Amino acid sequence: MNDALLEALRQQAAGGGGLEGALAGMAGDDPALGLLSQMLAQREQTLTQDLETQQREEERLAALARAGEEARQLDELRQLEEERRQTQRRVRLERLRLRLEELEDELAGCHALLDGLALALGACPSCWGEDPGCRLCRGRGQPGFVRPEAAAFRRLVAPALEAASFPIDHRPFAGCETPELERRPL
Numbered sequence: 001m002n003d004a005l006l007e008a009l010r011q012q013a014a015g016g017g018g019l020e021g022a023l024a025g026m027a028g029d030d031p032a033l034g035l036l037s038q039m040l041a042q043r044e045q046t047l048t049q050d051l052e053t054q055q056r057e058e059e060r061l062a063a064l065a066r067a068g069e070e071a072r073q074l075d076e077l078r079q080l081e082e083e084r085r086q087t088q089r090r091v092r093l094e095r096l097r098l099r100l101e102e103l104e105d106e107l108a109g110c111h112a113l114l115d116g117l118a119l120a121l122g123a124c125p126s127c128w129g130e131d132p133g134c135r136l137c138r139g140r141g142q143p144g145f146v147r148p149e150a151a152a153f154r155r156l157v158a159p160a161l162e163a164a165s166f167p168i169d170h171r172p173f174a175g176c177e178t179p180e181l182e183r184r185p186l
Helices: 002-015 019-027 031-121 150-163
Strands: none
């Protein structure tokens, strides 16, 4: 019987059939072969299911790996975008800092000019007589509050008065006298 089984297996293999098919064909004659055929069929079914399960698991793991890679790439893109924004913020902040320095320099220049003008007009350089709480003049420091400083007056006020046809006596101020202004018609 073993020879018959081997011969049947050879014929099935040569004809392209599977082992289960050869055994199933011979199972009609031998109940042991029928049982063996059933066991092999169950084993093949179990292996096929295991293979399908393994393939699904591999596909799931591959999908997870792709998702993980995509998440990593997305994190990298987010990080690059945040770095770009940080760089833009730093550039804007530097521009603002430079502009602030320019404005502070301009303000200091304006304060210096106003202080010089206050000296030329004899006004309080702190409030120009506008603040009753001023420590320097207590609100009384409008132009003429004190004697104008002669050099500042000649530099800042005299040219404007001469342009307005008010001749100026260029002699130095003496004591508490204020410069004499002579009015001419326009």
